[in-house]
Amino acid sequence: MKINHPLLGPRNASEFTILGDAKLLQRPNTPERDQARVFYEYLYLRDNPIGQHQELWFHEQGDRSWLIVSRDTLTHEINNVELASKVIKKGQTQ
Amino acid sequence: MIPKGSGYVNKEKLNSALSLDHLNLQWPALSITQSSFKEICSINASLDKQLDLNERFKEEYGISLPAPGKMVNHSTGSVFWVSPSQWFVTSNECNPYFDQLLTKKFNDVSTVTLQTDAWISIKIEGPASLDVLERLIKIDLSERNFPSGSATRTGCSHMTIFIQKPHQEDCFIILGARSYTKSLVHTITQATENILGKKE
């Protein structure tokens, strides 16, 4: 299995450690005191789709970057890999 | 070493010993030896200061910071890319305060950390180098994909290492973590013996 690192090219998946759904990027960051429900949904509920899925992978044995990998959970095809920091910057500017 | 029964102790300097200081394994088609560098520091560009750091580095060393997966030599050592905001700078002069020397030069645009003692460095040289390394490293080290001046971090049988090809065709440098010295040397020796048989 290989992940095409945006800066370093295709790398064996054994160099990476997977965390999970990329929705973990959207931590509720202005928490009012009573936001337990929002935090519960953020941390515990998952779409867990059959098909396209955005995931967070850490390049443990590489450049120690967090990547967002768009992968198909049925065919295992990977169609996009980006640096998480770039995606967030894009997100902030939109 | 500290001579026995010497008088006032404070005058004694401590002996500096690398954990890998006598590696020399020879086969007709391959040699595995300890490669020498004296100091390494990590230099990390501060937030949004990457271009400034590159400018300051060019002024200081006459070369720009290398692109991802690359290394460049400078007058007293080399520098190689480590992560989107981090490079390792090496020096051939011994100086346990090498990080403070770099901090003075690039303080306002970066942060610096001494790394020398964390790494051992092994040189693998000879026509059989690719045959041995294809049993240890998963990335394509052929000239086409890993030309001279390449350097990157990757896996090597359950360990994490840097692999570099500083200048010529069949000569590679492997940087491994200090505590893994014995395991890394054994793994490389085992792979070589599997191909070239027991060393002389």
Next chain:
Amino acid sequence: MTQKNRIDGGLIDRNIPLNFTFDGKKYSGFHGDTLASALLANGINLVGRSFKYHRPRGIFTSDSSEPNALVELINEDTKEPNSRSTTIQLFDGLTAQSQNCWPSLKYDIQSINDCFAPLLTAGFYYKTFMWPKSFWERVYEPLIRRAAGLGELAPSTDPDHYDRGYRHCDLLIIGGGAAGLMAGLVAGREGLNTILVEEDFLFGGRLLGENEEIDGLQCHDWVANTVKELEAMPHVRLMPKTAVFGVFDQKTYFAIERLSDQINSVGPRQMIWEINTKHIILASGATERHIAFGNNDRPGVMLASAMRDYTNRFAVRTASRVAVFTSNDSGWLTARDLNQKGIEVAAIIDIRKKEEHQEIAKKNTQIPIYSEDQIIKVHGHNRVKAISLLNGAKISVDSIAVSGGWNPSIHLTCQHRQRPIWNEVISGFIANEAELPSGMKVAGAAKGIYATNLVLQDAMNQANAVLSELGHAPTKMMIPSANDDTYRGKTFWSVRETKQRAWVDFQNDVTTKDIRLAVQEGFYSVEHVKRYTTLGMATDQGKTSSVIGIGIIAETMNKSIEETGTTIFRAPYIPVAIGALSGPHSGKNFRPTRETPSHPFAVEQKAQFVESGAWLRSQYFPHANELHWQESVNREVLATRNNVGITDVSTLGKIDVQGTDAAAFLDKVYCNTITTLNMNRCRYGIMLREDGIVMDDGTVAHLAKNHFIVTTTTANAVQVYRHMEFCRQCLWPEMDVALISITEQWAQYAIAGPKSRHLLEKIIDNDHDISNSNFPYMACDEISICNGIRARLFRLSFSGEMAYELAVPARYSDALIRHIHEIGKTFDLTPYGTEALGVMRIEKGHAAGNELNGQTTAGDLGLGKMVSKKKDSIGSILSEREGLVDPMRHILVGVMPCDPQQKISSGSHIFASKSACTPSNDLGYITSVAYSPMSNSYIGLAMIKNGTNHIGGKLRAVNLLQNQDIDIEVTSPHFYDPKGERLRE
């Protein structure tokens, strides 16, 4: 023993005779033989026994799809079970023995099972062995288990070495037959970076066994020339004796190379290659199918193509009088080739009408032909003696060459749940071109193209397609002239009129009756039939039986083949040794070992080491007169508490945190506040997971402006660093902070005890004042030692004594530890290990690994106040959930046995004095226990429901597993110096 069945010709080297032993008898063969061909050359055909009925089995094929001829390859100290004699390359001194038979191959007791065949139908065991209940465990199952299995695994360590490698190319060609070699020529001449993989020890595939011409040359000469040309090309790599067994994601292919068939050979015997490629040409050819007819499992029945291989390639006469039973033209080639070699062919029995096979019949002159006829029964027990035909004829023969058509080898196209398509013209399944694995093209017999000239043409087309995708012009090569007999045949599965059992799966003894019974019992899906009858679940993975099985299911349920469908193809294509898959990592090299900077010195001090993750840490330092480790540990604790002790703490994770937002960042990852930490001061920090449970604890040292050093536990160092990088890059990218590990950079020693300061003053250069007033508890600073050597000093205490942690760049670590021990002699300095450290931290009530078990909150550990309410940090919100602040949660307390001489043990559960040991009465559990020399009693830390309210009371520590039930007293977890006065002196 002369090789009585050896004939002239063949691709063997008669100048290199090789001796081998089978079942104790000595024979000889030649270089280029397989064990199977050498056995046949010596007149041996009975080589095995089937799994269930233990019927005699003969050599059936000439490749890895062999279901019958499995042997144990042996040498003095081990054996390799279930080895296919059809693929073992003969070597001098080879020793093999038959398996799954007792006392001998000829007279096997268990062949008695065959007499009870009517009882032993498919799935009979689901319907019986149920009465009396206890008999299953004691009688029935042991009998079944002893009778089960084929070969035997030697219970000793596998002496062989294995290895693993990684290769990269633009084009991977799987299969070195006509199609593979042709594609290799086209790609190679265009300079493509190509790997050509072939399972056999010779390239050529079917061409090695056929008798036809290419470009005017004998086909195996064309093969030899082509291989010579390919070997000369620098960017083409030929890999014989290598089989691709698995297709994985992103065009990652796995293959196994058999470097040697000899056991315990010098260097690795087998190795696994991971091949990364952009394009793939699957040229895996096809395997011949047999036909199910009465007693078709007798030794002497062989695939028609295999008989041609043994005759043409291995120069072996497999029989004296042969009958050919075929549903297609390729069966006739066996009659022609054997006839040419002077072997009598008694009959060609073709199921087709006369006019359907008249094309091929023209080339046959003397052999009697039986059209529209079938074999309904085979006579003979250990060897075919005669056959009875549907139209009444009875012919005495000692061998049958059977061909029921061909199965294209499409396994590698269907390992990702693709389903193949039925092609009636060639009566075989081919790959669905729309669902091929990415980058794969199929060429030649693997997609049902059998005429050699069309195979060469198709291979060129596929190679040209790859060239154009890579931007090369198509080749200008001409197609070599070759045989153009197209495939003609009729789909035919089994002889319906036969009364005897007709075998579909020879190894698992699955007959057409079993399949019909399964359908009768309601198992309609092909997956159900496979699992109920175990069809195709033998070591050949149904290569010769699965397709016939599907055909018979379709006939039985009168459904089309398409509707019946296939079972799922699964990796590996051929079975792969577990040793090979483990590569070079066995024994002590299972995982690498990390040594602390002071390891050499510790060895000299006779330290006992203990594994701590990948690290080896000193556990304790026994003196010669100490008989039990408890003695050494007590001494080390008392020496430290009374004088001074030293231990290596370099394995704790150390992370350098720098940047203008470093403090603000640490406020986010630690639940307590870091921004209020003054310069040159340290603070104990707790890191929560986002769910509010404690992830790790450690110290934060504010060493300089915007420069912090964070320590983690040894076990969590990697996870904590990864978590902090997630917070830095993904949650708070707007912060100016950089992280890098310095665990390996700095060696760190803890020096603890009342004399620690005096000892250190002898080492630290005197411009640093480490008196209590100037360097109080929790201070830290950059200093120098031994006249200018760079160092860092932290006033931290895990032992509870006055203590310092001295860190130096690792280059000085060995010299420093020896120097300190030299100076320390006058202070009775004692090295102590992880055991003594454990005793002291339990005496102090510090939570460690056993308490930070991923189930405890800061409140549970008595540190609830540290979770700041004034700022947001990871885990703070969810740490307030009802279940995490429930008063009935388990709370950290101390426990001591009421009778100090009694030994309490970790893992005991806590109950009230008189209550029964039931789940509802369970009050908690003991996490850590140690013998405390300070309170000369065993002490422990425990998690007890509503624990604080039990302090001062009595409970019971119950360890049913080790039959202990001890009265305990619940105390504060801080047994020793609860107010922490000693570490502040």
Next chain:
Amino acid sequence: MAYSAIKVIKEALTGHRGWKPLWRRPEPKSEYDIIVIGGGGHGLATAYYLASEYKNKKIAVLEKGWLGGGNIGRNTTIFRSNYLLHENEMFYEMSLKLWEQFEQDLNYNAMISQRGVINLFHSDAQRDAYVRRGNSMLINGADAILLNEAKLREKCPFLNYDNARFPIQGGLWQPRGGTIRHDAVAWGYARAADRLGVDIIENCEVTGFDIQNAKCNAVRTSRGTIKAKKFGVAVAGSSSAVMENAGLRLPIESHVLQAFVSEGLKPIIPGVITFGAGHFYISQSDKGGLVFGGDIDGYNSYAQRGNMAVVEDVCEGGMALMPMIGKARLLRMWGGVMDMSMDGSPIIDRTPIKGIYFNGGWCYGGFKATPASGKCFAHLLATDEHHPNASAYLLNRFEKGYMIDEKGMGAQPNLH
């Protein structure tokens, strides 16, 4: 027609004409009292207990593919009750007791063989954890024995005691654990349920729920719409996909767990052995194949297949633990779709939609839980009360902070 040795002999003498299909293939009716969605082990067991224990009549099991084609046909056949936390141990011990009467209850031999399960430990900390676990087992009425190295050498002489990277210190042994012929469990429950009148409908995929103001009245399938009062969803790896039709997101991720079988060998591995210093567990089937496995791949997957990194990791673990295994050949590798929950423990509960009940989140424990899951889910469906042994398996436990976290790995499914 009851199965027995006499019946087998009688049929053998009369050409086997008397054997009937194990279960009927009825057309789906328009309405049932209770519909169980999912024809795997848990779904079939639920239907069986609904019909046998709770005397429910109009029950249907809807299976999208062929019966027993999901995880029940793709696991490593192990059953045990050696859990750490009481909330789990009481449930899995109930399951083990139900396994012990399976053959007598269902008149079907699933070859349930109690050859024992040994969990090895390699450090003091691991030993302490297993002592705590062993005591939990004994407190819940299960059996547990602590083996030191000497006793272990007697039982398993082939383990690597002398040249190990992580030396073996001992093991926690549960004699009553063992293995079961997994397919036979599905067929046994299907046959028994069918004989009690349950309609088992294959090739019938649920594509939607008919919900009005948070109450479900019918289910839309590939074979028409079917009404019912209660719907029990037991679809393991497909839980999120099915419950999405009811507008619910779950605390579950679906992951591939690979399993492997070797070529058939003469008996050499007595019972089930799990390696404590790596990802490897193994047992030997009655047919002689070594059945072994290790960790999940780690990424979400519905592909029922994995990659080689896990295969190599498992084989390295196997060679480290029992170096004789090198010569055994891996014959076949497959994968199941594990419904990994957020704390490693399952969910058997009502849902916010009235009439829809959910059973899922089984991680690695699904196969061994089959009988108890069926009984407890039937109890909930029949009585609308939680069975006492499954009272902690609530859907809202994560929001309230009552996680049941055996391994203490927190809200990351691929670590459980």
